[in-house]
Amino acid sequence: MNSKIEVIIVDDHPMVIEGLKSLLSNYDILSVTHTFTKGMEAYDYLLANDCDVVLMDINLPDISGIELCGKVSAANTKLKILGMSTHNDASIIRQMVHKGAKGYLIKNASADELYTAIENVYEGKTYFSHEVQSILAESSLKNIPHLTRREKEILSLIASGETTHQIAGKLYLSPLTVETHRRNLMQKFDVNNAPALIKMAIDQKLL
Amino acid sequence: MNSKIEVIIVDDHPMVIEGLKSLLSNYDILSVTHTFTKGMEAYDYLLANDCDVVLMDINLPDISGIELCGKVSAANTKLKILGMSTHNDASIIRQMVHKGAKGYLIKNASADELYTAIENVYEGKTYFSHEVQSILAESSLKNIPHLTRREKEILSLIASGETTHQIAGKLYLSPLTVETHRRNLMQKFDVNNAPALIKMAIDQKLL
DNA sequence: ATAAATATACTTGTAAACCGGTATATTTTT
DNA sequence: AAAAATATACCGGTTTACAAGTATATTTAT
Known part of the structure; x- marks a missing residue:
C-alpha cells in the first residue's frame, strides 16, 4: 500500500517527461506512477484507474489538452489536473x-514551483504561478473584442479573400447585412x- | 583528463535540461559538462572555454537561438551546434x-535519436531527423514568394491599415507606384x- | 417577462481598391 | 557588357469598400 x-x-x-521525473524524484511525498506521450492512452488509463494529480501538457499530437482535460474531469471530478505549456497564451489558460x-x-x-503546485492542487487548492497570473491580468487589460x-x-x-457579395451568396444573406457585420467587426x-482587421484578428488569435 | x-x-x-541530462546519462561516451538557461551566459562561457557539442534551444528569453548560433559559430567554427525546438518551423530551421x-x-x-544526433555532429557529419527532413521538403514545395x-x-x-495614398505620402512615392507594388504583392x-494578402503573408510568416 | 444582445436589412454618398494594360529608369546579377 | 530584377509611374474604367445613419425581427440572458 x-x-x-x-x-x-x-x-x-x-x-520533458524524463525531466519532470528527475525533478520530482527528490520529493519523497510523491511518486510518478505512470507517464504517457499520447493523450488518448492517458484518457483510457485515467478512466480505469485512480490517481491524485495529472500533469498535462496542452500541446498533444492526438487530442488537444483542453479537450482531454474536459473529458477526464467530467469522468472523474476528484482528479486534480495541472496544465502545462511552453507558450503563455491567456485564452488557452482560461479554457x-x-x-x-x-x-x-x-x-x-x-x-x-512544480512541487508547490502539485502539493497545492492535491490539497484541493488551486495553483497559478506569478507568471501565469500576470499573463492573465495583462490579457484582461487589452480587451480582446468578443465576436459573435x-x-x-x-x-x-473576409480573410480567405471573399468579397461582400460572395459572402452574402454563401450565407444566403443580403450583401447589406454582410456589410453591416463587416462594419461592426x-x-x-x-x-x-x-x-x-485581418492583422488584428490574427494577432489576437481569433483567426 | x-x-x-x-x-x-x-x-x-x-x-528540459533535467530531461536531457537524464536521457544522456545512459551513454558513457559523452558527458554533459555545463548547462545554461540564459543564452548570453552560454555565449560568454563558449567564448572562453572549449567543448564539443552544444544542444541549443531556439526559444531563449534573452537572445534568439538563431542570433546566438551565429555569434558562437563565428567565434568558434569547430564547435558543433545542434538546434532544438518544439515547433517545427521550416524557415527557422533553415536560418x-x-x-x-x-x-x-x-x-x-x-x-x-538524441544520442545519434550528437554522435553524428561530433564526427563532423550533419544530422536532421526524418521529421525535420519532411518539414523542410514540404515547405520547399509550397513556394513561398520572394518579396523585395x-x-x-x-x-x-497595408497590414497596419494605411491606404495607398497614406503609404505614398509616407514613402514619398506616387500613389500609382504604391498601387503597382500592391498589385504585384x-x-x-x-x-x-x-x-x-495579409492572411497569406502572416500564414507564411512574412509579417 | 423584460432587457440586452444578436442578426437582419436598408439609403445615400464618397473613397478606395482592383483590373489590364504600358513604360522606363535604376540596380543587381551573370 | 548584357540580362534580369527592382522600383518607379501613368491611363481608363469597374467594382468594392467604407462612413454614417436608421430600423426591426429574433435570440439569449437576467
Missing part, C-alpha cells in the same frame, strides 16, 4: 480552467479597413 | 543551418484583395 501522492504525466516530449484544470504552469518552472458566431464566420471568409477591433 | 564528448545544453526550461548549426531536432525526439524590400515595406503598411501571393 502506497500513501504517496500519485502523479501521472502526460506530455508528448520524452525529454483549461473552464474545463476543470486546478492549476497552470509554464514549462520554465523550477522544481520547487456570425461575425467569426464572416471574418474568416472593424469597429470592434478599432480599425478602418479589412487588411488591418 | 576527460576523453568523453563534452556536451553543453542551452535551454530556458529547467525541466539555423545558415547560421552554422550542424543539425536539428524536434523536442519529441527519443533518447536514441519595397514590397515588404508596403505590405506591412497580390499577384505573388495569388490572391485578389488585400485581406487575403
Whole structure:
C-alpha cells in the first residue's frame, strides 16, 4: 500500500517527461506512477484507474489538452489536473480552467514551483504561478473584442479573400447585412479597413 | 583528463535540461559538462572555454537561438551546434543551418535519436531527423514568394491599415507606384484583395 | 417577462481598391 | 557588357469598400 501522492504525466516530449521525473524524484511525498506521450492512452488509463494529480501538457499530437482535460474531469471530478505549456497564451489558460484544470504552469518552472503546485492542487487548492497570473491580468487589460458566431464566420471568409457579395451568396444573406457585420467587426477591433482587421484578428488569435 | 564528448545544453526550461541530462546519462561516451538557461551566459562561457557539442534551444528569453548560433559559430567554427525546438518551423530551421548549426531536432525526439544526433555532429557529419527532413521538403514545395524590400515595406503598411495614398505620402512615392507594388504583392501571393494578402503573408510568416 | 444582445436589412454618398494594360529608369546579377 | 530584377509611374474604367445613419425581427440572458 502506497500513501504517496500519485502523479501521472502526460506530455508528448520524452525529454520533458524524463525531466519532470528527475525533478520530482527528490520529493519523497510523491511518486510518478505512470507517464504517457499520447493523450488518448492517458484518457483510457485515467478512466480505469485512480490517481491524485495529472500533469498535462496542452500541446498533444492526438487530442488537444483542453479537450482531454474536459473529458477526464467530467469522468472523474476528484482528479486534480495541472496544465502545462511552453507558450503563455491567456485564452488557452482560461479554457483549461473552464474545463476543470486546478492549476497552470509554464514549462520554465523550477522544481520547487512544480512541487508547490502539485502539493497545492492535491490539497484541493488551486495553483497559478506569478507568471501565469500576470499573463492573465495583462490579457484582461487589452480587451480582446468578443465576436459573435456570425461575425467569426464572416471574418474568416473576409480573410480567405471573399468579397461582400460572395459572402452574402454563401450565407444566403443580403450583401447589406454582410456589410453591416463587416462594419461592426472593424469597429470592434478599432480599425478602418479589412487588411488591418485581418492583422488584428490574427494577432489576437481569433483567426 | 576527460576523453568523453563534452556536451553543453542551452535551454530556458529547467525541466528540459533535467530531461536531457537524464536521457544522456545512459551513454558513457559523452558527458554533459555545463548547462545554461540564459543564452548570453552560454555565449560568454563558449567564448572562453572549449567543448564539443552544444544542444541549443531556439526559444531563449534573452537572445534568439538563431542570433546566438551565429555569434558562437563565428567565434568558434569547430564547435558543433545542434538546434532544438518544439515547433517545427521550416524557415527557422533553415536560418539555423545558415547560421552554422550542424543539425536539428524536434523536442519529441527519443533518447536514441538524441544520442545519434550528437554522435553524428561530433564526427563532423550533419544530422536532421526524418521529421525535420519532411518539414523542410514540404515547405520547399509550397513556394513561398520572394518579396523585395519595397514590397515588404508596403505590405506591412497595408497590414497596419494605411491606404495607398497614406503609404505614398509616407514613402514619398506616387500613389500609382504604391498601387503597382500592391498589385504585384497580390499577384505573388495569388490572391485578389488585400485581406487575403495579409492572411497569406502572416500564414507564411512574412509579417 | 423584460432587457440586452444578436442578426437582419436598408439609403445615400464618397473613397478606395482592383483590373489590364504600358513604360522606363535604376540596380543587381551573370 | 548584357540580362534580369527592382522600383518607379501613368491611363481608363469597374467594382468594392467604407462612413454614417436608421430600423426591426429574433435570440439569449437576467
